[in-house]
Amino acid sequence: MTNFKLLTLVESVLGKGRSTNKGNVAFHCPFCHHNKKKLEVNMNSQHWHCWVCNAAGRKIITLFKKLKVERFKISKLFEYIEETEYRPKITTTNTKAVELPAEFKPLWKLNKLSPEYRNAVYYLKKRNITIYDILKYRIGYCDSGPYSGKVIIPSYDANGVLNYFVGRAYYEDDTFKHKNPQVSKDIVGFELHVNWNYPVCLVEGAFDAIAIRRNAIPLFGKTIPNQLKHRIIENNVKTIYICLDKDARKQAIETAEYFMANGVDVYFVDIEEKDPSDIGFGKINSILANTEKLTSEWLMEQRILGI
Ligand SMILES: [Zn+2]
Known part of the structure; x- marks a missing residue:
């Protein structure tokens, strides 16, 4: 039919x-x-x-x-x-298949009578995630199973195939704030939403990427996946913003060095204490706009300072 x-x-x-x-x-x-x-x-x-x-x-x-x-x-x-007929399938690059939890329920399908649904949405609202973001990133939640009480944020590759997801507890008293699948993180986070013709912004987590809204790629950790490195180089990306928090400074500097050596302009976004997701969209984008391009002198200085 x-x-x-x-x-x-x-x-x-x-x-x-x-x-x-x-x-x-x-x-x-x-x-x-x-x-x-x-x-x-x-x-x-x-x-x-x-x-x-x-x-x-x-x-x-x-x-x-x-x-x-x-x-x-x-x-x-x-x-x-x-x-x-669409169901997320195994990606060719991941060795282990990643699938959404069987209990996954979409949050974009209104279910206001369910307290779990309301709590999940309330949690996202507190983190400045709008209904538009829920729809754009196809965010859901689980009210049972191993991811019970977690908001689920999927990541899709360029073909719309699931390549990762994160689970974040929506109850304050949950002992496990994060629960992520045991699959390879050598992926490009939110690749479906990336336009390689524009500057990309590398951030640590899914919430940070959502907060920045435009062309932000979550690393789902502190190290930069090889696939992402390759994609940036092969797509001839001209400008990268690196927006990692203080405890990931060493990795951020290494990442900056790698890309500068490959002829990419790197902007190092210094956000004092907080994560981008705490700072919010308006503020973080004005920080991005006011950041200066990295120089090899600056990198040298960081090395000498032993950071
Ligand atoms: Zn043709």
Whole structure:
């Protein structure tokens, strides 16, 4: 059965399509602009392929990303695909599969009668997370199972495949504030939301990245994953902001050195005591705007000071 909402969404990007066979719909190709409808998109498998220029992909999300489709359409895409057959799958780069907890409940589906739901939302509100963020990052919660009492923040790769998630307790008296899956952290956090054409900001945690809103990548720790290093270099990112707190200073300086050696402009964001998520969006972005570019002299000085 054709998913009409999905078809309408794809048509809003590619223009009117023409059904061919077996769920395939043909469109004018936005890459080679051939005068006939040569780009076929399968509305079931999501495979897409242009018979003329060979542009192709396995998921509609990669097509949308290539075309720099507006974010709200990407959100809609996830919504519609989930309704038919979308389930997060194993990423090719992770050795161990990461899946959301079986008890995961989306917070963007209102459930105001549930006290657990209300407590989870209340906790996020206190941390300055808006309903817009909940929808954008597809945040959920668990009220039972191993992640019971935790807000779950998923991270998706560029293809919309889950690559990590964090669990954060929404009750103050929870003995385990954090609970994260035992899977590789050699990933690009929130990659789905990263636009490599703009400066990226490296932060420690998911909440920090959400607080900064624009192009922030959580490391889910203090070290910078190799995949992220590669992605930054291969995408020719010109500018990086490093925004790690004081106890991660050594790693921050090492990271800065690595990128400067690769010709990237590095800005070292000094935030006194607090995490970006405590400082809030408006303030942190004005701090970012007022930060000076790192120099090799400064790095040398830090070495001499023995930090
Ligand atoms: Zn083409």
